[in-house]
Amino acid sequence: MTDHDYGDLAGAGFGDFELSNLDQALFLIQEYDLEAQLIAIRGVLSQNRAARQLVIEDIEALNEQMRNRTGGDDEYHMHMENHWADTLHGTVFQDAAHSMSAVGMLAPFVESLFVSIFSGLRTRQQHDDDNHRTRGVRRARSETDFWDPHFVFDKKVRRKDLVAGIGQLSASVGLAPFLPANCDKALTALFAYRNKMFHNGFEWPMEERHKFGKRIENEAWPEGWFTQSNTGGEPWIFYMSDDFIKHCLKMIDQVLHGVGEYLEQGRSEQT
Template sequence: MPAWARPGDVQRDVDAGYEESIPENGLGYDDLMEDRDYLFRLINTIDWEAQLRAIKGVLGRNRAASQAVSKAIDDLQHESETYRGPHHEQIVDEWVDAVSSASYSEAANSMSAIGMIMPMLESIHSQAFYSLGELYAAKGMGPPAHKRWDRAVAHPQRWNCQVYFDADGTAGTDIIRGIRQISAATGLAPFLASDTADWIDAMLTYRNKMFHGGFEWSLEQRARFARQIEARHWEHFFSAATTDEEPWIFYVRKEVIAEMPSRIEAILDSWGAFVKGLPFECGHQ
């Protein structure tokens, strides 16, 4: 069995080896493979599909819970507007409390989504770039000319996407700039959708703030992120609850959360197409 073969591939064991079944139309395995399958030739120890199925399941349950909360709030609002009995003030208070609580539950949904998707994104890039570096070394070849390699020279972290190399060759931990730099340096960038880099920048920025600042950031951090959203035109990624007309809690928009698995699938496909076009045949021994 080839090291890159997955369950369901057409094959059968013969004695101590294997014999590939050749399709009647004369096409080989490469002709039947989708772009994403080529990434498995670079990394054959990770089941990306199983991870995405698990993430989709959690996102689906969170979405259903969020919809239930929204319906309960709408029902309370309707009751507070139509009920005129002796308990009217109590119902209004319940509605206000429900709206406030929902602000935190929506923040939890955003953190849950970003906390699953972005580590997977990091894992894809970190492992794939590291394996790519090993392949170039094994082939005795160098990557395409780029300022990253000129700056890094033989630095041990040159294939680490969490590291960015400044003009003077200084290596600094900065995954946002690091991913952009190494994607360009390896030639991966043209295979990615045109807005992928901006999406990664936005999601990693939000992930870092949520993981270090929780749901309610400092006033300075709130104002800074609001300015960043405006400057980077990230309004289609994020929304915010406000207090006294100032940002309070930031969220990833629901439609952006819903498309996160598709974003990762597209990135996997892009990686596969990139691997397919490498200047050498890659595969695990």
């Protein structure tokens, strides 16, 4: 929302009208219905958790059935054990499918969110004659390059790197202090996992499994962000944990509120 929009509200008799930080952020990127998208994403994630819980309950019921069964037909008992093993094996891939579903919704949403934010800031600058381009090497670039977070720049080179581009552009326009702490770490982990899953599927080449496990350690990502299953003493499948999914959803909310706070501060400085 630009200062002209506030003026229109005041002129319509809403002089005391106050917008929350979230409202201001949503007005900035009003071309997209982010709230409806988030509701849909949360709904699918909830359905996936419910489906996983049903499988867990089935496994527990099979365990109980085998524990309580004594004597009887050995062939039937073997059948029950095989059924239990097959069900347990299936959860490995069901959990992987749920992880791919989660990262497949969250990563594009987050990318679209930041692209929309910077597009809105660019439009706002044009309407308000408020030039944000005051910091860093990006200011020497064209208008289109400056506002594109998919790229990061040094004095001579343009390099494609979404996370670094978001960080550099946020710093250039003064948005960085309003973003959540360790936002760059969460973005790096989210997009790294997205790339692995969408290029390699559920079962990655062994070399890629070891690389990702090492990256978790080297970049000090929180221990609970990713879990893994193992086979033969080697990593098998990596999962995006419920904790990391919740962290990403919380980060999205914090980004929106931070953008609203940033806009409010800018408006206050102009009055």
